[in-house]
Amino acid sequence: MKLNEAVSERIKELCKERQMTQYQLFLKSGVPQSTLSTIMNCSYPSMKMRIIYEICEGFEITLSEFFASPLFKRENIED
Numbered sequence: 001m002k003l004n005e006a007v008s009e010r011i012k013e014l015c016k017e018r019q020m021t022q023y024q025l026f027l028k029s030g031v032p033q034s035t036l037s038t039i040m041n042c043s044y045p046s047m048k049m050r051i052i053y054e055i056c057e058g059f060e061i062t063l064s065e066f067f068a069s070p071l072f073k074r075e076n077i078e079d
Helices: 003-017 020-027 033-041 049-059 063-067
Strands: none
Touching: 003 020, 003 033, 003 049, 020 033, 020 049, 033 049, 049 063
């Protein structure tokens, strides 16, 4: 899995856990819906850490908690 796919999957996972829609995440994080959609559809080859930070703020979690998922284990990420 590529890194952008892992980020997308993690956001989807957190939305499901918290029963949040993309729109609710936009309201809580301030990240535009178009940007969230692009990230979640893996149309973003890379993204700024600031965007991930703002998404974490919307979920009320830390960056550490976001990246603690097994999705981000070295053996699961390809170049």
